[in-house]
Amino acid sequence: MLSFAFMRHAYIAGTMIAIISGIIGVYVIGRNMSFLSHMLSEIGFSGASFGIFMSWPPLNGMLLFTIVSSVLIGQLSSKSSRREASISAISSLFLGSGILFLSLANKNASDATSILFGSMIGISQGEVNQILWLSLAVLVIIFLVYRDLRFDSFDHVGAQVKGVNTQLISIVFLVILALSVSVAAQIVGSLLIFVLLTLPAASAKYFTRTVSGMMVFAIGAALLGVWLGLYLGYVTNWPVSFFIAMIECVIYFTALIWNRVRN
Amino acid sequence: MSEPVLAIKNLTVSFPDHLVLNDLSLQLNQGDFLSVVGQNGVGKTTLIRVILRQLAPQHGKIKYHPEFKRMKIGYVPQFRNIDEEYPLSIRDFVGLNLHDSRLPWLSKKERQKLDKIIKQTNLETIQNTPLGDASGGEKQKAYLAQALINDPDLLILDESTASLDNVRKFELLDLVKEFNEHQGVTVLFITHDIELAKDYAHEYLLMRHGNYQSGPIAQFKESDLEEAEHA
Ligand SMILES: Nc1ncnc2c1ncn2[C@@H]1O[C@H](COP(=O)(O)OP(=O)(O)OP(=O)(O)O)[C@@H](O)[C@H]1O
Ligand SMILES: [Mg+2]
Numbered sequence: 001m002l003s004f005a006f007m008r009h010a011y012i013a014g015t016m017i018a019i020i021s022g023i024i025g026v027y028v029i030g031r032n033m034s035f036l037s038h039m040l041s042e043i044g045f046s047g048a049s050f051g052i053f054m055s056w057p058p059l060n061g062m063l064l065f066t067i068v069s070s071v072l073i074g075q076l077s078s079k080s081s082r083r084e085a086s087i088s089a090i091s092s093l094f095l096g097s098g099i100l101f102l103s104l105a106n107k108n109a110s111d112a113t114s115i116l117f118g119s120m121i122g123i124s125q126g127e128v129n130q131i132l133w134l135s136l137a138v139l140v141i142i143f144l145v146y147r148d149l150r151f152d153s154f155d156h157v158g159a160q161v162k163g164v165n166t167q168l169i170s171i172v173f174l175v176i177l178a179l180s181v182s183v184a185a186q187i188v189g190s191l192l193i194f195v196l197l198t199l200p201a202a203s204a205k206y207f208t209r210t211v212s213g214m215m216v217f218a219i220g221a222a223l224l225g226v227w228l229g230l231y232l233g234y235v236t237n238w239p240v241s242f243f244i245a246m247i248e249c250v251i252y253f254t255a256l257i258w259n260r261v262r263n
Numbered sequence: 264m265s266e267p268v269l270a271i272k273n274l275t276v277s278f279p280d281h282l283v284l285n286d287l288s289l290q291l292n293q294g295d296f297l298s299v300v301g302q303n304g305v306g307k308t309t310l311i312r313v314i315l316r317q318l319a320p321q322h323g324k325i326k327y328h329p330e331f332k333r334m335k336i337g338y339v340p341q342f343r344n345i346d347e348e349y350p351l352s353i354r355d356f357v358g359l360n361l362h363d364s365r366l367p368w369l370s371k372k373e374r375q376k377l378d379k380i381i382k383q384t385n386l387e388t389i390q391n392t393p394l395g396d397a398s399g400g401e402k403q404k405a406y407l408a409q410a411l412i413n414d415p416d417l418l419i420l421d422e423s424t425a426s427l428d429n430v431r432k433f434e435l436l437d438l439v440k441e442f443n444e445h446q447g448v449t450v451l452f453i454t455h456d457i458e459l460a461k462d463y464a465h466e467y468l469l470m471r472h473g474n475y476q477s478g479p480i481a482q483f484k485e486s487d488l489e490e491a492e493h494a
């Protein structure tokens with residue numbers, strides 16, 4: 001299987017994506033931002049369509065849209081109730097324009113499906129490199145702000161007391177979230193970002209009680225899904241995203257049941 | 264140490280719509296245990312925010328003790344958003360405030376600090392319990408431990424006993440008293456519970472809208488508080 005270049009590319013990219021998704025996912029859970037990461041993936045869809053319309057690589061369009069919008073979101077008022085309503089409005093706007101860009105680009109439906117649901121098969125060496133660099137950038141940024149980001153994500157009030165610049169941390173986090181969403185979409189598609197970014201970390205919190213423990217678990221769960229999903233996709237010719245979604249859901253529901261039984 | 268830990272002179276704070284603190288002066292010496300009492304909305308939390316430098320006053324000065332280059336303040340805030348879904352263990356929560364290093368993992372020295380504070384606050388047996396599952400008293404103890412982990416010079420408690428039953432209240436304040444007496448931590452304790460203040464504090468500051476009264480707790484008269492409430 002690994003003698004095919006496209007499968008090697010898929011495994012390398014998938015491994016990186018699983019690692020950053022597992023780490024970022026823990027912060028998404030801590031900051032209660034599942035909703036927002038959902039919106040970023042819709043914005044990502046729109047950006048990818050825009051990229052196709054402009055004849056760019058879709059990933060570049062995605063990066064442009066998600067990063068710009070994450071910075072804008074950071075400027076929005078922090079009244080969380082207003083935030084959720086405005087987030088839904090913005091999502092619809094982006095989904096709508098994504099459809100428009102696709103139809104203007106006059107491409108066939110397979111472009112749309114690969115943006116929405118991912119396509120493992122078409123990843124070139126150049127794209128693999130870009131994914132590696134972006135993932136590396138995410139890891140370096142996290143390493144630099146690790147303690148403050150951890151404090152702010154899991155105890156916002158305490159972090160403010162300590163004097164952490166929570167405003168800055170919040171914007172930095174939104175930007176690395178935007179990067180991660182764009183990168184993860186390359187493998188599972190923008191509709192299924194949730195599967196890698198939220199489910200592994202959400203499962204992790206039922207098994208372990210430390211930030212580092214949750215990261216290790218979430219990375220493990222994401223890796224299992226990606227590796228096994230790619231293999232099963234190769235063997236059956238069914239969509240890889242389907243298998244990854246199934247595996248992560250099985251892990252999540254097992255975690256829920258385990259939690260029930262234990263209590 | 265003859266100099267006060269903290270000297271506040273003629274402090275005035277107003278928000279766009281109204282004046283909150285008006286010409287407040289206050290001195291805290293090392294080892295003091297000051298209880299701050301007063302009605303809701305009189306500006307107790309605002310005073311703390313000024314001390315923590317989160318808020319700049321319109322007038323007045325705060326002088327911190329010169330020996331503390333950067334005075335370390337431990338603060339247990341009045342409100343905290345920890346719900347029952349909160350995932351971290353008590354131990355990991357307390358350790359969030361460690362910042363001797365910036366690396367993702369804790370250094371040996373940091374782990375020792377964590378062990379020590381967990382032990383001193385009697386959290387050893389429940390340190391691996393998720394904070395979300397902990398009782399109100401256990402939560403307050405965890406907040407206290409997090410505030411104390413860096414050996415602060417000044418500890419500020421903002422109504423930390425408000426939701427606790429009679430047994431837990433004393434348990435928490437007994438701990439605070441230990442740190443006050445044995446480690447010389449100066450304590451500023453905001454409360455509505457006069458009996459508790461009398462049991463533990465040495466000094467008091469009574470805040471009323473626009474005027475303030477302070478002195479040794481033994482001289483505190485309940486009638487002053489009633490006056491404040493009827494004013
Ligand atoms: N950021 C702010 N902007 C405008 N007004 C404020 C702000 N913060 C506090 N206030 C007002 O200042 C007054 C004092 O508030 P503060 O929180 O200090 O009261 P408190 O004495 O701590 O009350 P409580 O016992 O209820 O905790 C209140 O009337 C409050 O509405
Ligand atoms: Mg208050």
